[in-house]
Structures are given as structure tokens and as C-alpha cells.
Amino acid sequence: MGPRTAPLLPLLLALLGRPDPARAKGCDLQLVTGESPITLSYTTSTVPRGCSSSSSLNTDHEVHVLSIKWSKDSTVPLTVSITPGASACSRSPVLVLLCSRCFATINSQCPHLLIHTDAHLTSGTTKEMGPEPSMASSEEQLLSWTQTTYRGITSYSELRDPQWVQLRLGEDASSPLNCTPQDDFNATLHLKTEVFFHEVKGCSHSDAQSTRAAHIIHLQSEPSTPVTEVNLSLSCPENHVSNQLLILQSRANFTWSLSFKKCNIQVMASGYYKIMHIFPMVLSGELLPDTEQGLIAKAFEKNCSTIASYSSIPATTSISLEILEHAPPTPSPTESVKKRTETTPPPAPPTPPAELQPHQLLLMLKPWKCTDETMEITIIRSHLKAIKDLDIKDITLRDINCQAEKNATHFMLKSPLSHCGTLLGGRGYANNELVIKLSKGTALQSVRVAFQCEIPRELFLRLFPTAAFEVPQTELEVNKEAFLQASMRWEDHPADLQLKDCWLVAPGREPVLLVQGGEAHGAGVAVLEGPPSSHGRKIWRFRFTYAVPEGGRIPFSATLKCKAGLQNNTIFEKVLEVTVKDTWRPPNSRGLGLAAVLGITFGAFLIGALLTAGLWCIYSRTPGFQHGTSLGEQQHQPQHRQHPEHPLLHQQHGLTPPGPPEPAQPLANGLGDPPRCH
Numbered sequence: 001m002g003p004r005t006a007p008l009l010p011l012l013l014a015l016l017g018r019p020d021p022a023r024a025k026g027c028d029l030q031l032v033t034g035e036s037p038i039t040l041s042y043t044t045s046t047v048p049r050g051c052s053s054s055s056s057l058n059t060d061h062e063v064h065v066l067s068i069k070w071s072k073d074s075t076v077p078l079t080v081s082i083t084p085g086a087s088a089c090s091r092s093p094v095l096v097l098l099c100s101r102c103f104a105t106i107n108s109q110c111p112h113l114l115i116h117t118d119a120h121l122t123s124g125t126t127k128e129m130g131p132e133p134s135m136a137s138s139e140e141q142l143l144s145w146t147q148t149t150y151r152g153i154t155s156y157s158e159l160r161d162p163q164w165v166q167l168r169l170g171e172d173a174s175s176p177l178n179c180t181p182q183d184d185f186n187a188t189l190h191l192k193t194e195v196f197f198h199e200v201k202g203c204s205h206s207d208a209q210s211t212r213a214a215h216i217i218h219l220q221s222e223p224s225t226p227v228t229e230v231n232l233s234l235s236c237p238e239n240h241v242s243n244q245l246l247i248l249q250s251r252a253n254f255t256w257s258l259s260f261k262k263c264n265i266q267v268m269a270s271g272y273y274k275i276m277h278i279f280p281m282v283l284s285g286e287l288l289p290d291t292e293q294g295l296i297a298k299a300f301e302k303n304c305s306t307i308a309s310y311s312s313i314p315a316t317t318s319i320s321l322e323i324l325e326h327a328p329p330t331p332s333p334t335e336s337v338k339k340r341t342e343t344t345p346p347p348a349p350p351t352p353p354a355e356l357q358p359h360q361l362l363l364m365l366k367p368w369k370c371t372d373e374t375m376e377i378t379i380i381r382s383h384l385k386a387i388k389d390l391d392i393k394d395i396t397l398r399d400i401n402c403q404a405e406k407n408a409t410h411f412m413l414k415s416p417l418s419h420c421g422t423l424l425g426g427r428g429y430a431n432n433e434l435v436i437k438l439s440k441g442t443a444l445q446s447v448r449v450a451f452q453c454e455i456p457r458e459l460f461l462r463l464f465p466t467a468a469f470e471v472p473q474t475e476l477e478v479n480k481e482a483f484l485q486a487s488m489r490w491e492d493h494p495a496d497l498q499l500k501d502c503w504l505v506a507p508g509r510e511p512v513l514l515v516q517g518g519e520a521h522g523a524g525v526a527v528l529e530g531p532p533s534s535h536g537r538k539i540w541r542f543r544f545t546y547a548v549p550e551g552g553r554i555p556f557s558a559t560l561k562c563k564a565g566l567q568n569n570t571i572f573e574k575v576l577e578v579t580v581k582d583t584w585r586p587p588n589s590r591g592l593g594l595a596a597v598l599g600i601t602f603g604a605f606l607i608g609a610l611l612t613a614g615l616w617c618i619y620s621r622t623p624g625f626q627h628g629t630s631l632g633e634q635q636h637q638p639q640h641r642q643h644p645e646h647p648l649l650h651q652q653h654g655l656t657p658p659g660p661p662e663p664a665q666p667l668a669n670g671l672g673d674p675p676r677c678h
Contacts, residue, residue, distance in 0.1 A: 038309045373416060
């Protein structure tokens, strides 16, 4: 990587919303050698080594071999459950269990299970003991002894640090003839187990000032894995302080179902997630890095100084995580048995106390959003129904005078970053608190939820109608002064950040250069003095007039486009879409084009022609119509025919009933006399 490319990388990553891997420098993950800060177990059907075969099909027994290995001496009894397959218990099954110096309880639904083991079996074991494979100290010797004794092996699985094992009986004729062990073998057809994870890693940032710790679970999965949902049961010690971050990384199509027990902790999850017993609605997660260094950098970006635990585990459907306040002492056998029994299967955690629910809910919803000058809080009221038996009266920021507005659907609050008790920290974050006032009956209480709001590293454009730069708008009036502000926060080296240029682009017109290199271009453009920089924020202001010549076409929209850059040629670009407003005409009025005018004219002509033809047709079918009678006479003749049977009606009005009409004298051309005027 060249000298010019290296400083460019973190800037490009900031633009893409990805953490800078350089943040992870100085924090090299190492295996935790002392007492682990967590206890982590997960279910799986993938074993470190294993195989299956069809060699036992033509023998008297179905034979399964389990070889158990421990990272440290285990005082926890291992539970092995045998469940029958499709053929029930028609053949006598055999279990060969190599588990030296361990206690085991074996439960079988098949009464004739034959067991060979070097483990100490508890009194609850269903057993019919065979000879112990005492000479089998290695995998090769164990499989050789089993093959010699029973002439076939149905399955072999090597397990490390299991808590319980569920073994399903059944043989597959399509399996290979010989059982040849393979690494990371998929034993789904025969086995499911919950194993303890002892390869926890950790590190700390030597020069960090924060005391915040992060726990990271990185779920490794092949593209073909059928697992798409994982249940995570999380428990914390009493009076747990919420100064920790849990990062859950998985494929984008995964859903994390979270169950909390006595935990107040911020969670970042990739894919999707839901909080069982509190907020079961599925929420969208975040796009998290998929590398070890990227996840460490993400944690440090969130103001963590310590990676308390980093656990990389295979794809699973169930994870049990216990965060420990301090390294726990080694439990006695009795206490260990009790503890492991309680977590197999993990108990459903009770609903947290009501006063903790708002804290957990808001840390999951993250309803805050920041720009370079404002903080906005938007909470959908229906989401708050998860806070049972409590009525939310009010929501404010740290300064209780900054109160959220509420309507039927939302709580909303918007505040400048310089108000409402907001504190601007390093690394592009704004810190504040949400204060929630709750009531239950007549009792009142308040809950404080501290949060960090990330300020994007991007250029912002705002258009104002006046030089006061108070209320931004998205309307640009023609032939009237407008005021544009460009701003950005760049805390690393704010002096290096400069405004390159700004353009006004309207459809059908050439782009207009407004500002370039800090200088005004074009008529009606003037660079204005902006407020002084503070907290790494730079502001540029100028005024301009969008002039349209008389009779010129006025577009209905335009675009303001600005660029800012650093000395190393890194460019930040922002586009602001605005609506063009002509003060001499109503908004949204549109003139008629030539095609519309011609269409209306032709339509009017066609309608008139059709009406004329229709009237002529009506007149031509009227009784008494004569070709030799003029139109004027036709108009008068029906009046005399209205009441021929009532001559008195005419006499009352001084009228004489007409006699029969005289026949018209034909002309030479066969038509009656032309009408005469008297």
C-alpha cells in the first residue's frame, strides 16, 4: 500500500459506514488463561472428528462410539440420552463410551442397551454392562477394538467439553462401508449435543480512557447451512451495571431471538433480532464487519476499551451465555451438578422487572438520530406496549425542559446538539439521556437511559429563505435571494476540510456554478461569513438568486450539488433536491402545450358536428315534416296542431281554427314554392 493510499483508507471506510481497522491496533486477541469472564455453551451436531458407516447392517448390533475429551478436568456429570429410531428397539444397540475420569448418566428408551465405558456411571443409569475398552487409549485403538468385537460400527463421534449428548439410533444403508473419521464431521443423522466453549479470547486497548467492555460472538456458518435462527439466552449477575456492549455477528439472513435474565446491556446484532418476553417484534439489525479485526474496531468505535470476550463458534440454533461479574470460583461437585442441570435445557427467563423494561427496550430500538447540528428522537408509540402495566406520561432529554411532542402514533423530539444537555465527545458521538416518566396507578417513577448518538461523517446541505439561517426549507423561489449552508464535522483535522464547489442544476438548462474554491461565481452570488468552527464542525454560507428571464421556462424542480474535500483528494459530495416556486403563478400550475390546444380544438369541433347531425336527424323524423315546408313554417305548424279538437281554446284568444292546409303547387323541379316573406 503506497504512502498516498494508506491515509485514504480510513476516510473511504468512514464514507462507507465501516469501522477503521486501525482502531484495532494495539489489541491482539489472546486466549483467556485465567478465570473466564463468561460461561458460554451452544448446541451443535458438528463434531471435531467423526464418521458413519453401513458396516453394522448385517450384524447383530447397532454400534455407536463416543469419545469424550475435556479441556480441563470436569466435575460435572455428563448426561447421555439414547432415543430409538424408526425401527424402534428391534435390534440390541451398543454404546461404547470413552470418557476417562468423568461421571456419566446414561438414559435409554431401549431396555437392552449394552454399554462399554471407562466412565463412572451414576445410579440413574439404565445399563447392561459389557467389558471395558481399557486398552483403547487412542482413536485408532478404540475403533479397532470396536470393529473386532462387533464386526461393524454405525457411528463414531469425538466430542470436546459436552454438557449433554442426545444419540439417535438408526442405520443408513447409503453410508460408506467403512467408518473413516473426518474433521468437522456433520453428525446430524445421529447426534445433537451442547458443548462448553473454552477458547474465549480477549484483549484491551492500552491507551483508552473508557472502562466500557465488549463481548463478541462471531457465528461462523457455511452458505449451505440450513440454520437461519438462533436462540440466545443471556444471564447476568445481580445488580448488573449497564456499561457493556454485546456484539452478535452472523449472516445477513439470520434472526437472533434474545432472552434476557437480569441484564441491562446494549446489543448490536447483524441480520434481524427480537427480544422474547419483552418485545417479540422482529427488528432489523446492522451491517457488521465479518472479520476479527473489523469487529474489534467496531467495539472500539463504540467507545469500548476492552474486549472482555471474543467467541467464534459454528452455526447453531441455541446459545447460552452467562456474563460473570468477577471470575467465578471453581464450583463444588454438588453446586456444579445443580447449575448444569438448571441449564439443560436453558430455563425460560422470567419477564424482567417493569422498571428495567424501558431501558432494555430503548437500547434495542435506538430511536435517536443525529446530524452535524441536531439530535432527533422518534419513538413509535405502539412499540411501547411492550412495557407492561406502566403508562408513559412523558419523555424528555437530560434537560427536562426539552420535552417530546406526542400524537396518536409517535413521540417526537428535535434539538440542536448545543442544547438539552447534549455533550459532544470524541470520535463523532453525541451523548445524552432519555428520561422516561412512568405511572402505575397513582405511583410515579422515572427511568434514565443513557445513550450515544453517532454523528455521520458526511456533508450536509440546508437551504434557507433569509439570512438568519433559522428554518431550512426545500423550496427555491425564482428571482428571489436564497441562502445555502454547507456544513460537516471532521474532528481529526478540521483545518484540512475545504468547500470545493457548489452547482445549481435545473432540467433543460446548463448547470450554474455558484461557488468554487471559496469564491463566488456568477451574478447574484455572494460568499457570507459563517459562524466560527467548533468541535471540528466547519460551516460555509453564501447567497444566490435563481434568475429566470422573462418568458423563460420555469422548471418544477432543481438540484443543489456541493463538494468538500481534504488535502489528500478525498471528496465528500451532497445533493439537495428542491422544488422551484414561481411567485407570479400558483404552485403546481402548468401551461398547456400546443398538442393539448390542438386536441381540445379538434374535440370541440367533433362534438359540435355530432350535435348538429343529431338535431337534423330528430327534425327529419318529426311527424308532418314536408320537404316543401321551410324551417320557419315547420316551427309554427306544430303550434296549430296542438289542440285541433278544442276550437273554443282558439276562440277565447281571438284565434280562428285553421282549415285544412292548401296543397302546395309543385314546381317544375318537383319542389314546393319557395317561402315568401310578407
